[in-house]
Each structure stands twice: as structure tokens, then as C-alpha cells.
Amino acid sequence: MSYVRLVNVTKKFGDVTAVNSLNLEIGKGECFSMLGPSGCGKTTTLRMVAGFEDLSEGEIYVGDRLISSPKRNFYLPPEKRNFGMVFQAFAVWPHLSVYENVAFPLRIRKLPAAEVEKRTQDALRSTNLLKVAEDSPADLSGGGKQRVALARALAINPDVMLLDEPLSSLDPHLREEMRFEIKDLQRKYGFSIIYVTHDQSEAMALSDRILVMRSGVVQQIDTPLNVYNQPANKFVFSFIGLSNFLDIVWEDGRAFVRGEHAALPASLMPPESMRGEDVLSLASRPSEIDFITEGDEQGLRGILSRKAFLGEIIDYQVKIGDQEMRVQKGRRDPGPELGEACNLRLLRPFWYAGE
Ligand SMILES: Nc1ncnc2c1ncn2[C@@H]1O[C@H](COP(=O)(O)OP(=O)(O)OP(=O)(O)O)[C@@H](O)[C@H]1O
CATH class of the missing domain: 2.40.50.140 (Nucleic acid-binding proteins)
Structure with a gap:
């Protein structure tokens, strides 16, 4: 059953159509990846779902709830969408401890202190960060910093996790390890994932379905196996594998x-x-x-x-x-x-x- 729904979503930047009439349905608990060459519109799509970018046309829903519609001049602000987000750059606050990095967004949401404590501890445990809770994230490795970003996203109990190249600054061995950790966390917490990556093997390993995009236009939406074995066109054949x-x-x-x-x-x-x-x-x-x-x-x-x-x-x-x-x-x-x-x-x- 569809959970995140994009209906005829178009985004234009001046003369450039970054995303062209995109229709997408992503299920609850599904891991959905977007693949395509640089500039094909992946990040713009993710930013529209996150609420950082307006739509030129179309609508986005989560469950029955409308979250973006230029026609109705309605945009639910990003902080009310209950989405976790992890992006490529290690967006951690170096002046706060690892614990505070995770707890701070919960305090901003004015959650009761006991709830902040519980969720922070849970998220740190799930990401193996309890031992370094009092350290500064600046002292952690790249993988450690990215775990802090993941823990912070997990602690808000997101309905949807938006991941934009979250592993691309890690070395290949760590990338592979973190990929399985993300999948385990998804099973445990049950959120949907929308994943943007350049890395085909990452998309293949993680995803239930993959979208292959070219110049803002969908080429194929299918399981990793079908995208590889039954490519919809020559572009998909050449892009995958x-x-x-x-x-x-x-x-x-x-x-x-x-x-x-x-x-x-x-x-x-x-x-x-x-x-x-x-x-x-x-x-x-x-x-x-x-x-x-x-x-x-x-x-x-x-x-x-x-x-x-x-x-x-x-x-x-x-x-x-x-x-x-x-x-x-x-x-x-x-x-x-x-x-x-x-x-x-x-x-x-x-x-x-x-x-
Ligand atoms: N703020 C902006 N202003 C103008 N043009 C933009 C803006 N953001 C994106 N674009 C253009 O929209 C198109 C899609 O960009 P987008 O970043 O979504 O692609 P992408 O597939 O995520 O690429 P990459 O993999 O390099 O991040 C590109 O032509 C890009 O130049």
C-alpha cells in the first residue's frame, strides 16, 4: 500500500525542468532508491519530499495527509513532516557532545525530559554510540560522525528516512558495513527509506525497488533484479551494470x-x-x-x-x-x-x- 505519494510532481528552475511530472508511490517500510546520472533530478525530488523545495506543479502526500501542493498554496514545514534526514556532509554539531547532538532536536520539539532521555539512549544504543556518548563528534571517525547523524534522525521516530548519499564520504569497507546497519535499523524501526545514491551496488543491496531517472524523467521503477535483468530501455541497460x-x-x-x-x-x-x-x-x-x-x-x-x-x-x-x-x-x-x-x-x- 502506498504511503508516500507524489502526483505529477514537476520542478522547474527557470528554463531547466529538474523533475518532470513525476508519479511515485512508496510503501510503508519500503526502501526505495533513486539512481541516475548527475543532474537527473534525484536530490531535487528528495528536497521536495523533505519540504526544503517548493513544487512547480503537483502534490505530495504522506498517508492521507497532503504535505505539499502549490495549487492549494499549502506546504507543511519540514519540521512538521516527521522525516529523518541524513545527507552526505557530516552534519553534526562539533561543540555539542554525541549525546546532545541526538537529544537537542528532541528538546527543540519540547518533548518531556524523560522521553528525550529514553529516545536518545535508544538511538545511541541502536547505532553503537553509547560508549562515546559524552565525547565530541569531532573526535570520531567519518563512520562515527555519520552514525551520530543517523542516531539523531532515528531519535525523532521518523515515518520516513530521507538519505542523500549518506555513505559517499566513507571508505568502501565502512560503506558496506553501514549499508547493512541501515537495513537492520529499518527492520527494527519500520520506517520507509527514500535513498539517493550514485552507487548502484548500494542501491541494489538496500532497496526493495529502484527508480532510474534521466533528465528529470522516470525511465524505470522496479525491483533491483528486474532493473538489471529486464531493463526498460537502452539507457537503463547502459546505466545499470x-x-x-x-x-x-x-x-x-x-x-x-x-x-x-x-x-x-x-x-x-x-x-x-x-x-x-x-x-x-x-x-x-x-x-x-x-x-x-x-x-x-x-x-x-x-x-x-x-x-x-x-x-x-x-x-x-x-x-x-x-x-x-x-x-x-x-x-x-x-x-x-x-x-x-x-x-x-x-x-x-x-x-x-x-x-
Ligand atoms: N537551486 C537550483 N537552482 C537552479 N538549478 C538547480 C537548482 N537545484 C538543482 N538545479 C538543477 O536541476 C537539475 C537537477 O539537479 P539535482 O541536484 O536534483 O540532480 P541530481 O540528480 O541530484 O544530481 P547529483 O547526483 O549531481 O546531486 C540540474 O540541472 C541542476 O543544475
Whole structure:
């Protein structure tokens, strides 16, 4: 059931349409991530939900409650929305102790002293900060400071947690750890999360659903698995995970890799509906390509132009006509050597109109 609801939300800054007629429904207790290239409108969307930014058009609801509507000239102020917020910069107050950093917003809300004490202790316990409650956050590591920001957001018992790149200033190991901590806290407290990130693996690991956005327009809203396995369009395919695209051209009713003399093998024919296009794009994931031997069925033929050992996997680059394809196999798989001819089988080819 939807809890946070955005109806036809548009935001314009002068001539720039940062968010264009966005419709979204986020469930109670759901973790929902927004992904997209820089400038696609993620932060603007989050700021509109938080109440820091007016809408140009549309409405936002939480449960049955309207919180933003330019048409009705109604904006519930951010402090009345009961949202927790954690942003990229460590927004902690260095002159207050860790305890006071968490308790202060509760005092501002004029909660009774006993309630302030209880909620602060709970939030500090949940974020493993009890031991450093009397320290200054300035003495904590980046991860510690970000925990203080999380504890402060938790203490208000938020209905929704708004997280904008909350882990991006942490080192990779800590990021991974904190990602699971956030998920555990969500299970314990039951709030919804709206998460803005550049980091696909973070979005994949945390989210129930992901929104992929481009220039203020929704490209796909789906589970992480479906966004990866069934991308709605070429942009989503290229944005999520590693991708290969080969230009395919038509000549005399046959399909060729651009710059290649041999026609595509029968196993790789584009769908009937796309055969009228002049140029097509054949997409594949580097992990979904096999090297097959020359004697096997006819695959895509090329020459190995680069081979890089990346630890668990080996990354190959194969030149096909005047184009390149990347293939990734486990380090134990026998693969071709530099300069060798190879024959490729695409396990899950996707076809898109060319550009
Ligand atoms: N206050 C503002 N005034 C004018 N233009 C703005 C303002 N805030 C955002 N924009 C523009 O709106 C568009 C969307 O910006 P937004 O910050 O929402 O993107 P984003 O996807 O969050 O990007 P990033 O990942 O870099 O933070 C951009 O073109 C940006 O330049």
C-alpha cells in the first residue's frame, strides 16, 4: 500500500525542468532508491519530499495527509513532516557532545525530559554510540560522525528516512558495513527509506525497488533484479551494470556487425519487429558471454585485443569489426590469449534501436 505519494510532481528552475511530472508511490517500510546520472533530478525530488523545495506543479502526500501542493498554496514545514534526514556532509554539531547532538532536536520539539532521555539512549544504543556518548563528534571517525547523524534522525521516530548519499564520504569497507546497519535499523524501526545514491551496488543491496531517472524523467521503477535483468530501455541497460553495445547494420536483407564482412549468425537475428531499422544496437553484459571453440556453432567472431587479470575475474576485450566487446570470465575459465581469434556466444542478447 502506498504511503508516500507524489502526483505529477514537476520542478522547474527557470528554463531547466529538474523533475518532470513525476508519479511515485512508496510503501510503508519500503526502501526505495533513486539512481541516475548527475543532474537527473534525484536530490531535487528528495528536497521536495523533505519540504526544503517548493513544487512547480503537483502534490505530495504522506498517508492521507497532503504535505505539499502549490495549487492549494499549502506546504507543511519540514519540521512538521516527521522525516529523518541524513545527507552526505557530516552534519553534526562539533561543540555539542554525541549525546546532545541526538537529544537537542528532541528538546527543540519540547518533548518531556524523560522521553528525550529514553529516545536518545535508544538511538545511541541502536547505532553503537553509547560508549562515546559524552565525547565530541569531532573526535570520531567519518563512520562515527555519520552514525551520530543517523542516531539523531532515528531519535525523532521518523515515518520516513530521507538519505542523500549518506555513505559517499566513507571508505568502501565502512560503506558496506553501514549499508547493512541501515537495513537492520529499518527492520527494527519500520520506517520507509527514500535513498539517493550514485552507487548502484548500494542501491541494489538496500532497496526493495529502484527508480532510474534521466533528465528529470522516470525511465524505470522496479525491483533491483528486474532493473538489471529486464531493463526498460537502452539507457537503463547502459546505466545499470556493465554493458556492451555493438552497432548492427542491414545490407541486402542481412544483418552485419558494422565494419564486418560476415553476416550475423542465425542464432543472433534481431526480432522481426526491428528489422526495418537502419542501425540496431545489440546489447550484452560482459558476464553473459561465453568463449566457444571454432568448431562449435557459429558465434560472433573477433580477435582478443586486451586481457586484464582483475583478481577473481579476467576482463577480456575482443575486437569485432571496428568495435570492441568486453567479456568477463572467472579466473579459472580457460580463455583466449592476446591476438587469438575467438568465437563468442551471447547468452542473453538484447536489441535496441540504434542512435
Ligand atoms: N537551486 C537550483 N537552482 C537552479 N538549478 C538547480 C537548482 N537545484 C538543482 N538545479 C538543477 O536541476 C537539475 C537537477 O539537479 P539535482 O541536484 O536534483 O540532480 P541530481 O540528480 O541530484 O544530481 P547529483 O547526483 O549531481 O546531486 C540540474 O540541472 C541542476 O543544475
